Amino acid sequence: MAQTSEHSLVRLAELEIDPAQVDAYKLSLQEEIRASIQLEPGVLTLYAVSVKDHPEEIRLFEEYRDEAACQAHLQSPHFEKYKAATQSMVKGLRLVETDSILLRAKPR
Numbered sequence: 215m216a217q218t219s220e221h222s223l224v225r226l227a228e229l230e231i232d233p234a235q236v237d238a239y240k241l242s243l244q245e246e247i248r249a250s251i252q253l254e255p256g257v258l259t260l261y262a263v264s265v266k267d268h269p270e271e272i273r274l275f276e277e278y279r280d281e282a283a284c285q286a287h288l289q290s291p292h293f294e295k296y297k298a299a300t301q302s303m304v305k306g307l308r309l310v311e312t313d314s315i316l317l318r319a320k321p322r
Contacts, residue, residue: 222258223284224314227274230306236269239303243272246296254290256283259319277317 231239243262250257259277264270278284287293 223278223281224312225276226310228308229272231270232303232305233270235303239300242296242299249292257287
């Protein structure tokens with residue numbers, strides 16, 4: 215089984231998106247996640263889901279190698295582009311800091 219470090223930084227983001235702009239938001243988010251995974255070795259995992267029957271409620275699972283990798287991500291050109299493009303779409307954002315207990319994934 216593939217494993218990730220229990221020392222990595224994991225956080226959850228809970229977003230509320232303007233219902234009229236959900237499709238545009240998803241396109242920007244997909245572009246940002248693809249670039250982050252491809253270009254940033256410190257970005258280990260980015261998962262995006264929406265709450266069942268509530269596409270405007272987006273949840274992100276973010277895993278970074280460490281705090282420095284997280285900070286580098288927040289300053290990357292593709293993240294800054296995403297933030298600028300989606301600023302008017304996001305009605306609410308809550309970041310949840312976590313303490314990892316166990317992180318495992320099957321290889322794909």
